[in-house]
Amino acid sequence: MLFNSTNDKRKGRGWLLPAALLLPLTLGLACLPASSDGQQPVAYPTGPIANATFEQLVAHSWAIFVGNVDNIMLSKADNGQPYRSIALNVEQIVKGESASQVVIRTGGDGAGAGDVKFSTGERVLVLLDKGTGQYTIDGGVKGKFSIDGNNKINGTPLPDFIAQINNILSKQKK
Numbered sequence: 001m002l003f004n005s006t007n008d009k010r011k012g013r014g015w016l017l018p019a020a021l022l023l024p025l026t027l028g029l030a031c032l033p034a035s036s037d038g039q040q041p042v043a044y045p046t047g048p049i050a051n052a053t054f055e056q057l058v059a060h061s062w063a064i065f066v067g068n069v070d071n072i073m074l075s076k077a078d079n080g081q082p083y084r085s086i087a088l089n090v091e092q093i094v095k096g097e098s099a100s101q102v103v104i105r106t107g108g109d110g111a112g113a114g115d116v117k118f119s120t121g122e123r124v125l126v127l128l129d130k131g132t133g134q135y136t137i138d139g140g141v142k143g144k145f146s147i148d149g150n151n152k153i154n155g156t157p158l159p160d161f162i163a164q165i166n167n168i169l170s171k172q173k174k
Helices: 014-029 054-060 160-174
Strands: 027-030 043-045 064-075 082-095 101-107 122-129 144-145
Touching: 027 082, 054 122, 054 160, 064 101, 064 160, 082 122, 101 122, 122 160
Parallel strands: none
Antiparallel strands: 027 043, 064 082, 064 122, 082 101, 122 144
């Protein structure tokens, strides 16, 4: 037996290791501790939302904005883990509350494989969550779309891409 052998000096405590391993999986996400600025932790999508379809992400998102990245500030949480605050000048509100600029908090320093990448001056469409009281990218890298110089996202004209989003949202209301 793997965890509760009769020769194990920890007899009766064989459930500790499996419970410790399953707890993060049961929660469905991993969080950084709160930062020194008192902000809530950044949630990384590892549960169902990380595997969501585009339609599910659109429906789940608190806000969807088109805008230009104005500033990227790198900070560290109390435990030394990096996070970034992305200042986005809002050009168009597809879903959500009115805003001229929002700050999006994203984990990592931008260099990691799973980090959502941003660059100053970049034009983007972002699907945002606000479950922790601050904006985060909904679905991780699946929730950020770069808009090229021809006003297209992955070859699709921006107005058509937004029409697809509005179509999903209209079906959601029914």
